[in-house]
Amino acid sequence: MAETGRHEGQDSAKVDENTLCQVVSKTADKINELVHNAKEKIAASGDDFMTTASKYLSPIIGLYAxxxxxxNVTSLEEFLNLMKxxxxxxxxxxVYEELIAAEDSWDEILKKYDHALEKRECRTELTVGSPAPLDVQLTDLKTSRTxxxxxLIGKQNLLLVFLRHSA
Known part of the structure; x- marks a missing residue:
C-alpha cells in the first residue's frame, strides 16, 4: 500500500514533527501567560476577579480550538493520538510535558476559582423536570454583561452552552 502521509490515529493531513513541536510549545506558553495574568488579577483585585473571571478564564477554549x-485534528482524542x-x-x-505542566497550573487556578465560588454561592440542586432557576446570573462572554x-428567555432564539472544567 502506498504511503499516504498520515500517522496512525490521525485522519487528517500529515503534520510534521517540527510543526507539532512549535504549535504545542506555543500553546503551553500561551496557557502559562493566561495563568500568569489570572494570578496577577487575583492578587490585584481579590473579589473583583470573581465578577470578571470569565474574561480571564475563557480564552483557553479558543486557544485549544x-x-x-x-x-489538522478535530478532537482531543485525535490530538492525543497524534502526540502518541x-x-x-x-x-x-x-513539549508535551511543557503542555501538561501548563495545564496543571491552569487546573490550580480553576480549583481556586471553584473553591471561591462554592464559598460565595448557595447552590440549589436541580433534578430532571424541575423548573430552571430563572434568576441565575450568567455572563455574556462577548460583552462581559451580567x-x-x-x-434571555422568549426574547430571541437561545442556545445556552454550559462549560464545566473537570480538573
Whole structure:
C-alpha cells in the first residue's frame, strides 16, 4: 500500500514533527501567560476577579480550538493520538510535558476559582423536570454583561452552552 502521509490515529493531513513541536510549545506558553495574568488579577483585585473571571478564564477554549485546527485534528482524542504517534521523538515528549505542566497550573487556578465560588454561592440542586432557576446570573462572554436566564428567555432564539472544567 502506498504511503499516504498520515500517522496512525490521525485522519487528517500529515503534520510534521517540527510543526507539532512549535504549535504545542506555543500553546503551553500561551496557557502559562493566561495563568500568569489570572494570578496577577487575583492578587490585584481579590473579589473583583470573581465578577470578571470569565474574561480571564475563557480564552483557553479558543486557544485549544486554534491548536487543534493548526494540527489538522478535530478532537482531543485525535490530538492525543497524534502526540502518541510521535512519542519516540524526545523533542515531542518535551513539549508535551511543557503542555501538561501548563495545564496543571491552569487546573490550580480553576480549583481556586471553584473553591471561591462554592464559598460565595448557595447552590440549589436541580433534578430532571424541575423548573430552571430563572434568576441565575450568567455572563455574556462577548460583552462581559451580567444577565439572568429570565432576561434571555422568549426574547430571541437561545442556545445556552454550559462549560464545566473537570480538573
Amino acid at each position: 486554534s491548536t487543534l485546527a493548526k494540527l 504517534s510521535y512519542h519516540k521523538h524526545e523533542d515531542v515528549r518535551d 444577565l439572568t436566564l429570565n432576561d
